[in-house]
Amino acid sequence: MVNQPMIQLKNVTKVYPNGTRGLNNINLEINKGEFVVVVGLSGAGKSTLLRSINRLQDISDGDILIDGQSITHAKGKALRNIRRDIGMIFQNFNLVKRSSVLRNVLTGKVGYYSAWKSTFNLFSAEDKQKAYEALQQVDLADKVYVRADQLSGGQQQRVSIARVLTQNPKIILADEPTASLDPKTAKSVMQYLKMLNQEYGMTVVANLHSVELAREFGDRVLGVKSGEIIYDGKMSETPAAVFEKIYNGQLEEAENE
Numbered sequence: 001m002v003n004q005p006m007i008q009l010k011n012v013t014k015v016y017p018n019g020t021r022g023l024n025n026i027n028l029e030i031n032k033g034e035f036v037v038v039v040g041l042s043g044a045g046k047s048t049l050l051r052s053i054n055r056l057q058d059i060s061d062g063d064i065l066i067d068g069q070s071i072t073h074a075k076g077k078a079l080r081n082i083r084r085d086i087g088m089i090f091q092n093f094n095l096v097k098r099s100s101v102l103r104n105v106l107t108g109k110v111g112y113y114s115a116w117k118s119t120f121n122l123f124s125a126e127d128k129q130k131a132y133e134a135l136q137q138v139d140l141a142d143k144v145y146v147r148a149d150q151l152s153g154g155q156q157q158r159v160s161i162a163r164v165l166t167q168n169p170k171i172i173l174a175d176e177p178t179a180s181l182d183p184k185t186a187k188s189v190m191q192y193l194k195m196l197n198q199e200y201g202m203t204v205v206a207n208l209h210s211v212e213l214a215r216e217f218g219d220r221v222l223g224v225k226s227g228e229i230i231y232d233g234k235m236s237e238t239p240a241a242v243f244e245k246i247y248n249g250q251l252e253e254a255e256n257e
């Protein structure tokens, strides 16, 4: 298959108002269908990278392209359309806790509805059916009408995965998706993310703290330090020692050249 760039960062810099360089002149291409894990110490810039890709925050310099279109310069409807193609998975699940599982999953469709229809939850029967099917995919069909806050952490993360499936994006950005879960549950959540990647061809970029999960699920690994990419390689060609060094903050860019 010819490599098709899905996410492109061109000379991207993010300077926070207090002067911190969250990202320092990053150039990066992620292809359609890749499962990329981003690793690095706390404060390295992993979340800044993800938040910049879907423009949850504006970058200071450079350009970011999503499937060939600049999200950096998009406005109004064009920006909303690009954002529709990007699903997010958060460490804290970001569910509406007092709403039902089904309603939470349907919010994945909000980007497709006019403001007033989504305010009044006027979802079509077809979308309700799709949301139900998404819940089947993550093995939660028996929890459709349960309130989100009645579920365990792992189940709540599966609801957020079903929400992303309903949104049907091209890209999923997962910011520490398993950080608040026990190891067994974390692995199961990663398996569902892998399913979205393999069965639906969604491109996944995930920040992960766990070396073990990163090695098991990523196809490609990006090591980040002080707002720069200090390692970029195929998982299968990345020795375990490189991981240890990235996580210990000992890997310097020169070692990777």
Ligand SMILES: Nc1ncnc2c1ncn2[C@@H]1O[C@H](COP(=O)(O)OP(=O)(O)OP(=O)(O)O)[C@@H](O)[C@H]1O
Pocket: 016, 017, 018, 020, 021, 022, 040, 041, 042, 043, 044, 045, 046, 047, 048, 049
């Ligand atoms: N809103 C902000 N204002 C100022 N500095 C910030 C802001 N957000 C992040 N930073 C700084 O930018 C750098 C990168 O932070 P970021 O949150 O991207 O790191 P991270 O690798 O995701 O860390 P963690 O694993 O702890 O989430 C850090 O020095 C951080 O203190």
